[in-house]
Amino acid sequence: MINLIVSGACGQMGRTILRLAAEQPEAFCVLGGVDPSGLAESEGVAVVADIFDAPRNADIVIDFSRPAALPKILQYCQNTGARLVVGTTGLTEQDQRLLEHACAVVPIFQSGNMALGVNLQIELLKKASAALGDAFDVEITEKHHNRKVDAPSGTALMLANAISSQYPQGRQYVFGRHSMDCRRTKTEIGFHSIRGGTVVGEHKVEFFGKDEVVSIDHKAYSKQVFATGALRAAKFIMNKQPGIYNMHDLVTEREVLSHLYTDDGQAVITISSLPRQVGVLSLVFETIAKHSVFVDMISMAAQCGSVSFSLPREQLATALNALNELRPKFEGLDIHALDNTTKLTVEGPGMALRHGVAGQLFTVLSEAGVGLELITTSETKISCCIKNSDVSTALDAISKHFEL
Numbered sequence: 575m576i577n578l579i580v581s582g583a584c585g586q587m588g589r590t591i592l593r594l595a596a597e598q599p600e601a602f603c604v605l606g607g608v609d610p611s612g613l614a615e616s617e618g619v620a621v622v623a624d625i626f627d628a629p630r631n632a633d634i635v636i637d638f639s640r641p642a643a644l645p646k647i648l649q650y651c652q653n654t655g656a657r658l659v660v661g662t663t664g665l666t667e668q669d670q671r672l673l674e675h676a677c678a679v680v681p682i683f684q685s686g687n688m689a690l691g692v693n694l695q696i697e698l699l700k701k702a703s704a705a706l707g708d709a710f711d712v713e714i715t716e717k718h719h720n721r722k723v724d725a726p727s728g729t730a731l732m733l734a735n736a737i738s739s740q741y742p743q744g745r746q747y748v749f750g751r752h753s754m755d756c757r758r759t760k761t762e763i764g765f766h767s768i769r770g771g772t773v774v775g776e777h778k779v780e781f782f783g784k785d786e787v788v789s790i791d792h793k794a795y796s797k798q799v800f801a802t803g804a805l806r807a808a809k810f811i812m813n814k815q816p817g818i819y820n821m822h823d824l825v826t827e828r829e830v831l832s833h834l835y836t837d838d839g840q841a842v843i844t845i846s847s848l849p850r851q852v853g854v855l856s857l858v859f860e861t862i863a864k865h866s867v868f869v870d871m872i873s874m875a876a877q878c879g880s881v882s883f884s885l886p887r888e889q890l891a892t893a894l895n896a897l898n899e900l901r902p903k904f905e906g907l908d909i910h911a912l913d914n915t916t917k918l919t920v921e922g923p924g925m926a927l928r929h930g931v932a933g934q935l936f937t938v939l940s941e942a943g944v945g946l947e948l949i950t951t952s953e954t955k956i957s958c959c960i961k962n963s964d965v966s967t968a969l970d971a972i973s974k975h976f977e978l
Contacts, residue, residue, distance in 0.1 A: 579628050657808075688806075882948050915948075916960055
């Protein structure tokens with residue numbers, strides 16, 4: 575169970591977080607709230623005006639207050655060992671430096687928007703920017719309720735930063751065009767803020783080209799999507815080391831691996847002592863191909879003069895007979911076969927966005943006592959051959975570590 579303190583507890587976001595946390599008593603215990611409003615309670619939770627008067631045994635502080643509250647919140651976290659989830663927007667460069675300094679000892683999760691949909695929008699914008707390039711003008715329009723104090727929104731800035739990162743020289747930000755007497759340049763991103771009524775949050779990004787417009791937008795219909803994301807962030811950061819994390823980290827960790835499957839009808843052949851000559855490999859695989867043997871995974875250690883490959887187990891004898899034809903050509907050729915192997919494959923879209931997945935996988939298998947006979951990787955997939963006797967152990971270890 576995670577012990578929570580909510581800063582900004584009397585605001586709209588704070589109250590929503592308190593309600594959702596109360597609906598998950600197995601996961602969260604709200605110790606109290608912090609808010610300068612002077613109210614003594616919010617959603618049935620006791621509220622204090624100063625965070626130093628709050629209980630000191632919090633695991634996580636979730637902050638949706640004002641930038642002015644940040645220094646005290648960071649000091650509280652450093653004094654008590656609490657982790658911090660920051661959803662407050664309108665932070666200055668000085669505020670950001672405070673966060674970067676504190677993250678040396680405090681695990682901090684920061685995002686201008688906690689909705690998963692917005693973070694998908696960010697990934698789509700990166701791809702659109704890279705594909706459309708300088709031929710399209712970019713404009714961002716954001717709408718919020720009439721009580722929102724900062725403009726542009728933190729989310730609009732997040733979207734712009736994602737777009738700007740796709741251009742070698744970045745982009746210039748232009749906030750409105752009132753009284754401007756100059757033409758738009760190709761290197762700018764325009765911002766337009768609308769405040770009115772009870773709009774929860776809308777962000778529309780438009781790419782204007784010649785005779786066409788590409789639009790990517792996101793609309794939030796309640797604050798619950800942000801509160802859900804904040805509580806998800808609290809769970810995410812609970813066991814993290816000091817540093818600054820964001821929604822990209824959360825999303826890619828959750829989606830690193832999406833599929834795990836096996837094929838137990840595999841064999842592995844390793845050929846050693848091959849001469850390091852041009853054309854040797856082509857001769858090896860042409861010889862196998864002439865006997866209609868299907869080769870799947872291939873791994874080569876050129877410096878050692880060896881190559882390994884996997885194939886269907888029922889074709890193992892045919893392949894070995896074919897390779898024996900090469901012995902007269904290559905003196906001392908060593909051919910070794912394993913017929914009790916299974917091909918294990920893990921894949922997921924998050925692998926393309928997160929480094930170190932292969933290292934995690936190999937560590938998990940090593941700690942489980944599972945040896946690897948053959949490995950191949952791609953941007954979103956890792957395949958390896960293991961002994962049949964290790965399959966159950968490997969599946970259990972991988973499923974547990976990656977929460978599949």
